[in-house]
Amino acid sequence: MTQLILFNVANGLIIGAFYALMAIGLSLIMSLSDVINFAHGGFLTVGAYLAYTLAPYVGFWGGLVLAPIFTAIIGLIVEKFLISRVYGRDPLYSLLLTFGLAFMFEDGSRFIWGAQSVPYQVPGWLMQPLSLNYFFLTGYRMFMVALVAIAVGGLFWIMSKTRLGLRIRAGTLDLETVSVLGVNVRILRNLNFGIGIYLAGLAGVLAAGQLGLQPTIGGSVLMPSFVAIIIGGLGSLTGTLLGGLLIGVASGMTAVFWPPASEAVIYVMMALVLLVRPQGLLGEEGRF
Amino acid sequence: MSFLKVENVSRHFGNLVAVDGVSMTVEPGECRAVIGPNGAGKTTFFNLITGMLGLTTGRVLLEDKDLAGIDPTHRVKLGMARTFQITEIFPELTVSENIRIPVETAAGLSMKARMSASQRSGVRQRIDQLLEEGGLSRIAHRYAGELSHGDQRATEIMMALALNPRLLLLDEPTAGMGDDETHAVARLIKRIHRESRMTIVLIEHDMRVVFNLADKITVLAEGRPLAEGTPAEITANAKVQAAYLGGAA
Amino acid sequence: MKFDLRQNALNIVIWVLLITMPAWMNAIGGYTQLGTQVVIMGLAAMALNFLLGHTGVLSFGHAAYFGLGAYGVGMTIRYLDASTPLGLLVGVLAGAVAAALIGPLIVRRRGVYFAMVTIAFGQVFYFIAVRWNTVTGGDDGLTNWHRQNIDLGLFKINIMDSAIHFYYFALVIFALAVGLMASILHSPFGRTLIAIRENERRTRFIGINVNFHIWMSWLVSCTFMALAGALFALQNNFVDPHSLYWTQSGIFVIMCVLGGMRSFWGPLVGAAIYVVLQDYLSSLVSDYWQFFIGLVFVAVVLFFPRGVMGMLRRRAVE
Numbered sequence: 001m002t003q004l005i006l007f008n009v010a011n012g013l014i015i016g017a018f019y020a021l022m023a024i025g026l027s028l029i030m031s032l033s034d035v036i037n038f039a040h041g042g043f044l045t046v047g048a049y050l051a052y053t054l055a056p057y058v059g060f061w062g063g064l065v066l067a068p069i070f071t072a073i074i075g076l077i078v079e080k081f082l083i084s085r086v087y088g089r090d091p092l093y094s095l096l097l098t099f100g101l102a103f104m105f106e107d108g109s110r111f112i113w114g115a116q117s118v119p120y121q122v123p124g125w126l127m128q129p130l131s132l133n134y135f136f137l138t139g140y141r142m143f144m145v146a147l148v149a150i151a152v153g154g155l156f157w158i159m160s161k162t163r164l165g166l167r168i169r170a171g172t173l174d175l176e177t178v179s180v181l182g183v184n185v186r187i188l189r190n191l192n193f194g195i196g197i198y199l200a201g202l203a204g205v206l207a208a209g210q211l212g213l214q215p216t217i218g219g220s221v222l223m224p225s226f227v228a229i230i231i232g233g234l235g236s237l238t239g240t241l242l243g244g245l246l247i248g249v250a251s252g253m254t255a256v257f258w259p260p261a262s263e264a265v266i267y268v269m270m271a272l273v274l275l276v277r278p279q280g281l282l283g284e285e286g287r288f
Numbered sequence: 289m290s291f292l293k294v295e296n297v298s299r300h301f302g303n304l305v306a307v308d309g310v311s312m313t314v315e316p317g318e319c320r321a322v323i324g325p326n327g328a329g330k331t332t333f334f335n336l337i338t339g340m341l342g343l344t345t346g347r348v349l350l351e352d353k354d355l356a357g358i359d360p361t362h363r364v365k366l367g368m369a370r371t372f373q374i375t376e377i378f379p380e381l382t383v384s385e386n387i388r389i390p391v392e393t394a395a396g397l398s399m400k401a402r403m404s405a406s407q408r409s410g411v412r413q414r415i416d417q418l419l420e421e422g423g424l425s426r427i428a429h430r431y432a433g434e435l436s437h438g439d440q441r442a443t444e445i446m447m448a449l450a451l452n453p454r455l456l457l458l459d460e461p462t463a464g465m466g467d468d469e470t471h472a473v474a475r476l477i478k479r480i481h482r483e484s485r486m487t488i489v490l491i492e493h494d495m496r497v498v499f500n501l502a503d504k505i506t507v508l509a510e511g512r513p514l515a516e517g518t519p520a521e522i523t524a525n526a527k528v529q530a531a532y533l534g535g536a537a
Numbered sequence: 538m539k540f541d542l543r544q545n546a547l548n549i550v551i552w553v554l555l556i557t558m559p560a561w562m563n564a565i566g567g568y569t570q571l572g573t574q575v576v577i578m579g580l581a582a583m584a585l586n587f588l589l590g591h592t593g594v595l596s597f598g599h600a601a602y603f604g605l606g607a608y609g610v611g612m613t614i615r616y617l618d619a620s621t622p623l624g625l626l627v628g629v630l631a632g633a634v635a636a637a638l639i640g641p642l643i644v645r646r647r648g649v650y651f652a653m654v655t656i657a658f659g660q661v662f663y664f665i666a667v668r669w670n671t672v673t674g675g676d677d678g679l680t681n682w683h684r685q686n687i688d689l690g691l692f693k694i695n696i697m698d699s700a701i702h703f704y705y706f707a708l709v710i711f712a713l714a715v716g717l718m719a720s721i722l723h724s725p726f727g728r729t730l731i732a733i734r735e736n737e738r739r740t741r742f743i744g745i746n747v748n749f750h751i752w753m754s755w756l757v758s759c760t761f762m763a764l765a766g767a768l769f770a771l772q773n774n775f776v777d778p779h780s781l782y783w784t785q786s787g788i789f790v791i792m793c794v795l796g797g798m799r800s801f802w803g804p805l806v807g808a809a810i811y812v813v814l815q816d817y818l819s820s821l822v823s824d825y826w827q828f829f830i831g832l833v834f835v836a837v838v839l840f841f842p843r844g845v846m847g848m849l850r851r852r853a854v855e
Contacts, residue, residue: 036649038787086838091649092595093838096794099787100834107828115824223783226657234650260668267661274642274654338742364744376742378735389732390743397725398745399753451744 008252014141014210016248017148021203022221023228023240024155025196031172031235032192035083035094040225041218042105043197047071047204048213049113052120060123068201075197079190087189102219110215117214144206151202152241155195159237168192172235224251227270233283242281291316291487292455297336297346299329306332308511309346317485321492321502325531329511330491331373334459337489338370339363350455369453373460373491375440379433383424383443386432387415390450414450422446422476438469442476449480456480458490462497474500499523507531551802555708559701569700570772571816573707575809577768580711582792582804584761587718589790590798591727592754593734595648597786598655601662602632602759604781606766608666608673611776615682616672621696622687625710625767632763633756635662640752647737656783666778678777696771707768714761719801721757730754791834797846806845 022040029037051067058066078101086093126140159165171178171188179185200218207217224247232243247266255262273280292314299307307329314320322330335341337348339360348355350366358366378386391414392398397407419425422442427435432443441461448456461477462470474497481488481501492498498505498519505522507514509531515522522528558572585599609628614620617627643654666673673679687694687706696703721727729750732740741747770776779785788811796807814833818826837844843851 030649030653034649036653082835082839089842091652092589092790092794093842095595095597095649095652096787096791096834097838099784099791100831100838103784103827103831103834105831107825107831111825111828219784223657223660226653230654230657263664263668264661267658267664270654270657271639271642278642278645361741361744361746364742370742372738376736376739378732378739380735381731385728389728389740392725392728393743393745398729398750399726401721401724401726403725447739447743 005253005256008256009249010137010141010252011255012249012252013245014144014248015251016245017145018203018207018221018244019224019228019248020241020244021148021151021199021206022225023232023244024152024237025199026225027229027234027237027240028168029193029196030229032168032175033083033087033094033189034091035086035098036226037193037196038095038098038222039078039101039105040098040196040200041220041222042102042109043071043075043200043218044204044207044221045105045109045215045218046074047201048120048208048217049109049204050201051205051208052113052118052213055121060121064205067205068198071201071204072194072198075200076190076194079193083193084186084189102222106215106219113213113215115215117212120208120213122209140209144210147202147206151199155199156237158195164188164191224266227266229280230270231273231280233280235284236280236282239280239282290314291318291351292337292489293347293349293352294337295347295349297333297348298344299332299336299341300344306511307336307508310506310508310511310513311346312506312513312516314487314489316487319481319488319490319501319503321490321498321505322508323492323495323498323505324508324514327510328508330508331459332511333508334370334457334489334491338368338457364451364453367452367454368457369448369451369455370457371441371444371448371459371461373463375437375444377432377440377444377447379431381432382429383432383435383439384415384419384428386443387418387424387446387450390447391415391418394451418446418450421449421480423472436469437465438472441465441469441473445473445476445480454487456486456488458488458492460491460493462492462494470494470497477501547802551805555711559704567813569704571812573700573704573772574769575805575812576704576707576711577765577772578792578808578812579805580714580768581762581765582789582796582808583715583718583801584758584765585789586793586798586804587722587761588754588758589793590800590803591722591734592730592751592758593737594751594754595652596655596755596758597652597790598657598659598783599759599762599789600781600783600785601659602636602762603766603769603785603789604662604666604776604778605632605635606763606768607770607776607780608679609763610767611679611682611770612672614685615679619682619685621685621771624684624771625764628767628770629760629763632766633760636756636759636763640755644748644752644755656786659781659783659786663778663781663783666781674777676778678775680775683774684771703772707772710764710768714764718757718761722801726750726753787834788830791837793844794842795833795837795844797844797848797850800844800846800850803844803846810845 022044026037026040029035047067050070051063054063054066082097083094086097122140126143127138130137130139130142159169167178167183167188171185175185211217227247228243229240231246232239247269250265250269251262254265290313294310294312296309296311297307298305298309310333322333324330332341336343339355339358355363388411391411395411397403419428422445424442424446427439432440462473465473478501480486502519504518506516507522507528514531515525515528555576559569562569562572581603585596588594588596606628609631610624613624613627639658643651646654667675684696686697694702694706696706729740729745733747733750737747766780769780792807792811793804794807795810796805797803815826815830818829822829
């Protein structure tokens with residue numbers, strides 16, 4: 001029993017790490033551009049399949065490096081030519097635009113890579129269990145958690161130490177002032193979007209190794225990412241990270257005791273948070 | 289009994305002190321002007337009175353009733369109505385519809401899905417009366433969003449009056465207007481004040497309007513009270529002159 | 538009360554088209570069931586637009602209430618009592634109760650945040666439908682039930698076998714629901730909703746409890762949504778979890794925008810276009826029709842943001 005619980009907690013942490021990677025990117029974009037990127041899951045799918053397509057040429061490690069970068073480049077292009085055109089209009093339109101893109105990404109992936117799930121090869125030594133007692137602690141899982149930690153750490157560093165990060169944060173609080181101070185808001189939003197999509201692409205590559213590849217992979221993590229943001233508090237990256245891990249673990253634990261509720265439980269948590277602390281665990285009151 | 293009593297109110301935004309220890313007592317039927325250079329905290333002061341912002345320190349009393357914890361919506365029910373520096377109306381509705389909404393709300397109908405014939409005609413009469421008083425009858429069926437600045441302001445003031453307020457708060461009623469419009473709006477406010485003896489507090493930058501309307505004047509500078517008195521006293525006040533000249537220089 | 542000729546002319550045209558639809562639908566290459574689907578989806582879109590277009594609140598999670606209505610009617614007929622009216626009632630109540638409970642949790646949110654919370658909440662019902670498979674049929678949907686004829690004493694409405702009878706049954710319910718929504722919108726309550734859409738701050742400073750009014754509008758909207766969902770299930774004699782998946786919520790929103798959110802009839806027009814387009818696309822490019830629906834979303838946003846009725850109105854003004 002202990003093993004089963006540990007197994008599910010570990011599993012939950014890993015799933016939670018995906019949610020957190022997705023949610024942090026979504027939250028960055030939402031805070032600076034007032035856009036809910038429904039296509040975020042689509043970008044995850046694209047990242048995953050790109051890694052799969054690139055693997056025969058550049059290997060697993062090459063794919064891990066290149067796929068998120070290519071995904072981010074697609075993101076920059078989509079933002080520049082489509083999403084940036086609806087800034088300043090009723091937020092409804094940006095939601096519909098990204099919603100349409102989500103449909104296109106999913107069916108587009110199905111068209112290019114097929115509807116059937118395809119296997120994605122991870123180096124064999126990474127798949128070995130680290131311990132016989134705890135068979136589920138494979139090297140790949142530890143590796144994923146480490147990589148997510150590095151990515152999130154890197155993002156926090158960018159946000160607190162670099163000029164770009166400071167401008168993004170300032171823009172989140174008061175876009176008008178930032179633009180008056182001479183920052184090019186268009187470029188700022190473009191780069192910020194790219195960062196968010198990079199994280200989605202990275203989540204895609206990692207998910208491909210863990211969950212297998214199919215066109216719906218992105219859509220299925222999108223809603224939990226929303227929940228992570230709502231629970232953590234919009235505008236707080238730490239909160240979002242926490243929210244992602246929390247719902248991952250909660251979902252994993254519920255799978256032990258009452259499997260049918262393992263997906264629904266996170267929405268119940270969201271309801272409780274909205275009831276007790278509407279701004280989210282680490283969110284500020286009155287911002288949204 | 290004073291009508292509106294503001295006691296030592298302050299509001300901090302982080303390290304910034306926007307309003308710092310301001311007190312003001314307004315008598316029933318008085319028209320009070322709040323003036324001061326840009327950044328004096330006038331609008332913040334207004335927002336503290338209407339409950340749009342919370343107080344850091346101090347109290348606001350309406351007829352000796354402490355308004356702490358009462359949100360803006362309920363302050364309206366206690367008889368406070370306000371207008372905003374940037375006119376807040378319903379741009380895609382006609383002037384008549386703009387007035388209708390507060391009229392129906394004041395009549396307690398805002399949750400009703402049906403009106404009786406007498407309610408219907410009562411509302412109609414009240415709308416016509418307000419349109420007439422505000423000089424808006426000729427433009428009653430035009431969309432509020434396409435009116436001139438002055439007409440939009442008059443619409444907003446009549447919307448506030450439709451609530452049957454006992455205290456009318458006007459934030460820069462003539463902001464951004466030319467001479468003719470300024471004059472028309474000032475005349476409207478003066479007529480309202482004279483005919484109803486309603487208590488009015490207004491923020492105003494145009495000194496001609498202030499001296500034309502106000503019984504008493506409160507001067508703020510950098511969030512603090514600088515002076516208070518009749519128009520004549522304020523004109524003669526050296527500190528006020530310094531603040532304004534300082535602000536201009 | 539001034540008589541607006543154009544508005545009334547539009548009403549007459551729409552009702553005449555709806556009432557005569559079975560007579561001309563086949564002639565233009567359609568079929569009666571397609572017309573029924575337009576009416577039902579039109580009701581759903583108009584119900585959503587009560588909140589989206591008339592109250593100005595960005596709701597993206599309405600598929601949940603549509604699905605609750607659908608499962609409500611299906612489960613009632615299958616497990617409780619083979620009665621169409623009872624099923625409809627249970628379906629509508631299920632949607633209304635869920636909306637009433639969720640409302641207070643969300644009405645303080647605005648804009649994109651409201652959209653995110655509503656769409657996320659909708660997922661709860663999706664997972665219940667998928668996981669509680671012994672009762673709901675899970676992924677395969679709820680089968681083995683059939684809408685029942687309605688016995689009015691004097692005569693019987695044969696909605697079980699006759700597509701035309703069912704069309705008129707749906708149309709009567711549509712008419713009642715739409716009439717009720719129109720009368721609410723023309724009441725003082727409805728005007729405060731429009732006031733909220735136009736200027737929330739001003740509305741608050743008129744002394745209106747904005748959050749409470751949004752809650753009420755949400756409740757009305759979700760209740761009619763559940764009614765539409767119940768009719769949808771009755772039409773298909775089947776419900777599956779897709780009807781309450783989050784992507785379906787987006788489809789209802791695009792119907793509103795496609796037709797014109799500012800217009801009372803706009804969402805019906807949008808629903809008609811969408812239903813016909815989907816029918817055509819799914820026969821043309823069976824597997825990838827969603828891609829083209831996505832393209833429609835993008836095209837509407839970029840080139841057609843005011844919708845059909847918005848464009849017509851603008852042309853009429855010019």
